[in-house]
Amino acid sequence: MAAITEETLKVSYEQLGDLEKEFEENEVEIIRHQVALNKPLYEKRAKILDDLPGFWPLVLEQAPPDVDQYIQPSDSAVLLSSLRNLTVSHFEIENGGQGDPRSIAIRVEFNENDYFEDSVLEKKFWHRRAKSGWTGLVSEPVPIKWKKPGKDLTQGLLDLVVKVWEEDQKRGAGKVPITKAKDYTPAQKELKKKIELVGMGGVSFFGWFGFRGFPISEEESRAATEKDKENRRLRAEGKPVPDEDDDEDEDEDDEDDDPYGLEIFPDGDELAIAISEDLWPSAIKYFTSAQETGDMSDIDFEDGMDEDDEDEDEEEEEAPTGKEPPAKKRKA
Amino acid sequence: MAAITEETLKVSYEQLGDLEKEFEENEVEIIRHQVALNKPLYEKRAKILDDLPGFWPLVLEQAPPDVDQYIQPSDSAVLLSSLRNLTVSHFEIENGGQGDPRSIAIRVEFNENDYFEDSVLEKKFWHRRAKSGWTGLVSEPVPIKWKKPGKDLTQGLLDLVVKVWEEDQKRGAGKVPITKAKDYTPAQKELKKKIELVGMGGVSFFGWFGFRGFPISEEESRAATEKDKENRRLRAEGKPVPDEDDDEDEDEDDEDDDPYGLEIFPDGDELAIAISEDLWPSAIKYFTSAQETGDMSDIDFEDGMDEDDEDEDEEEEEAPTGKEPPAKKRKA
Numbered sequence: 076m077a078a079i080t081e082e083t084l085k086v087s088y089e090q091l092g093d094l095e096k097e098f099e100e101n102e103v104e105i106i107r108h109q110v111a112l113n114k115p116l117y118e119k120r121a122k123i124l125d126d127l128p129g130f131w132p133l134v135l136e137q138a139p140p141d142v143d144q145y146i147q148p149s150d151s152a153v154l155l156s157s158l159r160n161l162t163v164s165h166f167e168i169e170n171g172g173q174g175d176p177r178s179i180a181i182r183v184e185f186n187e188n189d190y191f192e193d194s195v196l197e198k199k200f201w202h203r204r205a206k207s208g209w210t211g212l213v214s215e216p217v218p219i220k221w222k223k224p225g226k227d228l229t230q231g232l233l234d235l236v237v238k239v240w241e242e243d244q245k246r247g248a249g250k251v252p253i254t255k256a257k258d259y260t261p262a263q264k265e266l267k268k269k270i271e272l273v274g275m276g277g278v279s280f281f282g283w284f285g286f287r288g289f290p291i292s293e294e295e296s297r298a299a300t301e302k303d304k305e306n307r308r309l310r311a312e313g314k315p316v317p318d319e320d321d322d323e324d325e326d327e328d329d330e331d332d333d334p335y336g337l338e339i340f341p342d343g344d345e346l347a348i349a350i351s352e353d354l355w356p357s358a359i360k361y362f363t364s365a366q367e368t369g370d371m372s373d374i375d376f377e378d379g380m381d382e383d384d385e386d387e388d389e390e391e392e393e394a395p396t397g398k399e400p401p402a403k404k405r406k407a
Numbered sequence: 408m409a410a411i412t413e414e415t416l417k418v419s420y421e422q423l424g425d426l427e428k429e430f431e432e433n434e435v436e437i438i439r440h441q442v443a444l445n446k447p448l449y450e451k452r453a454k455i456l457d458d459l460p461g462f463w464p465l466v467l468e469q470a471p472p473d474v475d476q477y478i479q480p481s482d483s484a485v486l487l488s489s490l491r492n493l494t495v496s497h498f499e500i501e502n503g504g505q506g507d508p509r510s511i512a513i514r515v516e517f518n519e520n521d522y523f524e525d526s527v528l529e530k531k532f533w534h535r536r537a538k539s540g541w542t543g544l545v546s547e548p549v550p551i552k553w554k555k556p557g558k559d560l561t562q563g564l565l566d567l568v569v570k571v572w573e574e575d576q577k578r579g580a581g582k583v584p585i586t587k588a589k590d591y592t593p594a595q596k597e598l599k600k601k602i603e604l605v606g607m608g609g610v611s612f613f614g615w616f617g618f619r620g621f622p623i624s625e626e627e628s629r630a631a632t633e634k635d636k637e638n639r640r641l642r643a644e645g646k647p648v649p650d651e652d653d654d655e656d657e658d659e660d661d662e663d664d665d666p667y668g669l670e671i672f673p674d675g676d677e678l679a680i681a682i683s684e685d686l687w688p689s690a691i692k693y694f695t696s697a698q699e700t701g702d703m704s705d706i707d708f709e710d711g712m713d714e715d716d717e718d719e720d721e722e723e724e725e726a727p728t729g730k731e732p733p734a735k736k737r738k739a
Contacts, residue, residue: 087458091691094452098688101444108440112433120426126419356430359423 093307099210106176110165113356120359121162130362131158134354137361137368141349145342149228150280153190160184163355166199177202177212179351190228192220198284200347203296204303205289212344213288216240219281228279232339235266236285239337252290255331266337278340286343289334425639431542438508442497445688452691453494462694463490466686469693469700473681477674481560482612485522492516495687498531509534509544511683522560524552530616532679535628536635537621544676545620548572551613560611564671567598568617571669584622587663598669610672618675621666 124130132155135146146154162182167174182197196219200212218237221227227234239262243252253259259267306316335341354361456462464487467478478486494514499506514529528551532544550569553559559566571594575584585591591599638648667673686693 083458087455090455091452091694094448094455095691097448097451098445098691101441101448104444105437105441109433109437112436113430116426116429116433119429120423123419123422123426126415359427359430362423 157188217284489520
């Protein structure tokens, strides 16, 4: 093996970084392929679920910790009794679209309930790249029409986020939102105060509809992606890569600046990913495991059925055929 | 919505079960596509890593809990000092093979060390389906040539597993291994005793090379897969599915039978999956995070370099360009 110099190491690190981007590009292609391949199966599933109205509440009861941790006891009541349907779509690649397959829309449908008027809440997440190199999901607040202030599960947080969002929109699409506490508008100050009051620990699942994430516009994302590709190309050809420092207003390192300062649901992107990459594709698995545990106490799953048919749950399972390996080891 | 009858429910459950299998078939196609697409990138990575001999030990230091939990302190010593390379391959689809892309081979290369003679240990896992419906990975023990009995990190467990395996092979390929304690051979009894003695909690990582999993032959797997497909086809056409019970010797429910009774590393399949689906694809991420934490205490990573170059670690990282979102939120 040749002796390793500092220069070799530096080049190797850069190469590894660039290789990661190539893996990421492949991953995007794979998701694109996967979405297209599974589309007819998800449609088939939706059709079957028309006959199983208690499906999604049961799935939610068995939800993995990365979803379950965000559901407060007060949320459970409304979700278990009125969640009717849940759908994940990759809206940027639907109908022949050539966008990013990592952008997702999560549509939640509800039965009539005591808490809000909406029968559908849909939240969109766009996959973006920032100038800094950060990549991930950003979103826009989705308002909820609470029936009474006392029924607002977010205790006013969501309404305030929507108000601040509308102010930002009025200031103009090109404008960066105010992210320094000293420049806050009255609505922003009120929101900040309320966030501290309600406490980050106990925010309702419905606060998720208020998640915004980093303020990265489509334009910034496109420019950052192109620049990144160009820099990789230059490095691959052994050419010098232009220094970032000539970007205007880019190199001021401002301590006051906190783009997440007014976020009522800071893990909103994580929850979206947990829903789209786990709850959604593995819903049948969670449903089956809910039935196996037989823990149907909280849900009237057989709603609409003859109440006498209580002993059929066990029958549904494929009878294990003899002495072979236990189900314990089955993979999803 | 139509009223839901017991019959509707039963049909819906069966349909969901069959749909899961269709999703699984798609997943297999996606893995096949992914392996082909990423192959040149993994080759590129291997080439870059030739210049970074400390790469894999560093990755292992930052390994996620689903790998790390299996590495005992005594294993760390030899792994950190002599792990040279790690490669995951999907051997059933290499060179145009049309096998199962979920079957994997994990090849571990070592530098000269005090513990064993082998410079390469390769463990293969075959993806199989049992008659019972169970699907997952099965394997064969891989012997290790310990330099002295005192250097055997598995305290004799692996040697015994290999001995029992060889007995099973001599009894004939078609024969099912002995899985009832009352029928054990002397070697099996000795193994059972040693498993109890060494304790399941503290088995060395190297015990993983002894993992066998459920005794499912290629023939059983192929037959089960075909039968399963046929049954799904019949159900989709609304035709009756033949009862499983006419299978010979299949319906005796034997309490004594314990196919995992002599397993020295019962989570062997889980560890294989954690390596192939997490450690292997995310290795660059773990390597980078190892460098960021700067926790290089245990490893002489710059082995072979001028010892004076201590301050370059920070330089390697791409300088963050200004006030944009923190790296905290970056996705893998």
